[in-house]
Amino acid sequence: MASEKPYLAVTCTAPVNIAVIKYWGKRDEELILPINSSLSVTLHQDQLKTTTTAVISKDFTEDRIWLNGREEDIGQPRIQACLREIRRLARKRRSGDEEDQLPLSLNYKVHVASVNNFPTAAGLASSASGYACLAYALARVYGVESDLSEVARRGSGSACRSLYGGFVEWQMGEQADGKDSIARQVAPESHWPELRVLILVVSAEKKLTGSTVGMQTSVKTSPLLKFRAEAVVPARMAEMIRYVKERNFQGFGQLTMKDSNQFHATCLDTFPPISYLNDTSRRIIHLVHRFNAHHGQTKVAYTFDAGPNAVIFTRDNTVAEFVAAVRHSFPPESNGDKFLKGLPVKPAPLSDELKAALGMDPTPGGIKYIIATQVGPGPQVLDHPHAHLLGPDGLPKPTV
Amino acid sequence: MASEKPYLAVTCTAPVNIAVIKYWGKRDEELILPINSSLSVTLHQDQLKTTTTAVISKDFTEDRIWLNGREEDIGQPRIQACLREIRRLARKRRSGDEEDQLPLSLNYKVHVASVNNFPTAAGLASSASGYACLAYALARVYGVESDLSEVARRGSGSACRSLYGGFVEWQMGEQADGKDSIARQVAPESHWPELRVLILVVSAEKKLTGSTVGMQTSVKTSPLLKFRAEAVVPARMAEMIRYVKERNFQGFGQLTMKDSNQFHATCLDTFPPISYLNDTSRRIIHLVHRFNAHHGQTKVAYTFDAGPNAVIFTRDNTVAEFVAAVRHSFPPESNGDKFLKGLPVKPAPLSDELKAALGMDPTPGGIKYIIATQVGPGPQVLDHPHAHLLGPDGLPKPTV
Structure with a gap:
């Protein structure tokens, strides 16, 4: 047996x-199995990413986690589910293949630190990138090489889709144990190079129904969601x-919009109803349809x-013309x-024809800012030691 | 043959x-047959009504119509459909029963004047009361006594429900000719005396998708509407x-809210999506659910x-407590x-507990005014000659 690194x-x-085809509703709350693919x-990740450092050491006396510089309760059920799952996979691997034994003990405690490069205020689901990154980092330190869908999924359902770049399908699966509820890449990030993504960050006023509770209520009460x-x-x-495979933007864009609308329709059919869209969201929807109508084709989708x-x-x-329309x-x-x-x-200049076609009174300040990005790759390992968010003592570096 | 009155x-x-169970979508555009009951x-009518005078005279040379004091095009297809239908029913009656012949000629032209006692700005569908009143008045002058569902329905689908007081069902029917697509009273206006109705008139900013076009698009594009x-x-x-029969307010209120929400969900599932609710509507929804949660029962429904x-x-x-909550x-x-x-x-005073339970920042001016009303009777004939909106010359009276 190799000597263990400390x-x-x-x-x-x-x-x-x-x-672009929405996940809303679990058929198994514990295993986080969805009611649809x-x-x-x-x-x-140049624009939006989570960075996570995982350290294991024989000197650590307990598992600990820091999120965006603040220590959080490692006992949170979803974090615990990820840890349990990764350790189970690591044990399974070792028992299955003695030759491939890893140098470090599975019993070593882990310290984890995680930061997002985007503000929570951006309203982007940080749980997907967060749990994907956690699963990926834990897998590396514990020497797990199998599919990580289940580990990530146990943290947050949609996190399994952040394990791959490009276009990713989360197959709902059929088995009760969830073994076939996995993510797979449909096309790589290089597949559709001209595709661009704009995130319009809307000025919101109120806190929302969290998605975990929201989905539960929808599954219980919405006949339309089941259908x-x-x-x-x-x-x-x-x-x-x-x-996606055909790079058919007309089809892709229209179906993306229809599916977003149908997801929000099922939220409204929930009792009590859930409304995530506000008047600014609806103005953006209107703007997109008017923009497309003006051009006689689906050039933009929300x-x-x-x-x-x-x-x-x-x-x-x-991109340039649409951003000008948004600014207008x-x-x-x-x-x-x-x-x-x-x-x-x-x-880009905005033609008078397009301005007239938009036919909207401007809403100053309705959109706080825009993040322009594109399709990107899956999780990456950062090799440089400077990248670590935790120092050799297993505590967050002062700069974090 | 009796001598004809002029x-x-x-x-x-x-x-x-x-x-309270919504109509949205036609299976026959021409006959105005709905896809569901x-x-x-x-x-x-003490609060909201349409008043209509119909005059027939041998001296009139053409059909004419005045709405809210302004002459409108009598050639509008839906008005024409009502006129055609009422004359058909009148002819049918005469040919069927010679004894019961009416004194006036069916060939006499008709003058119609109609006014609403509520502003269009109230956003209430004036077409229902308007076409019900038109059907009722025409039936009286042309001596038609049969069911008027079809006449009113040809003007505006939901108008057939305004032909009765109390609680009214519009049975969708099955026949292709629409003969069984009729309104019937489920319970009279006296059935549930403690029921009250408040209309919260919201400050709106934009014109909306008309319901005729909206339904057509929904029927064409929404899979959820069909379901x-x-x-x-x-x-x-x-x-x-x-x-309704049991006067079960819990059940009535909850189902009313669910059905409203589902109707708006199908609007959102339409492509392009239709949004009739705005941020104030959503705040009212929230207020109602908080109000009910505070009381531990469904005391109010939207x-x-x-x-x-x-x-x-x-x-x-x-009523008093809820109005106080709305004012707050x-x-x-x-x-x-x-x-x-x-x-x-x-x-009514608003308890601090309820204020806290509402948990909303006040939105000054979000609601323009409230109309308090109750369940009422169906169409009425006004016997007093002063009630006529048209003078003996068949033209609107100056005061109208």
């Missing part, structure tokens, strides 16, 4: 993903995969998750210079 | 109705009729038609003295 640190990054686009999951989504999954922010899909040749309809209030983040977008 | 004038009034509550009409509404109709205004159902012993959450902006119209509502 200390191992791994740092990874993982991406945010945006569903879903499909997402992985966003580029959607059983009778609508299967065909839409097949259709969406085809559009999707909304459990919040009022819009995620816009378009192609590189349309939602004039930036105070932070005009910081209105646009991420990928550079050239200023 | 002139006959009839003036009627008809009520507004509010659906619906159920409504007839509102009292709702076929699989959800039939059971809900039976359930709602039971609740329903929304094709616009942002809420119609609230409650019982007499809850939506402080009147300028017209504090005109905030409450219709039935008198006593001021």
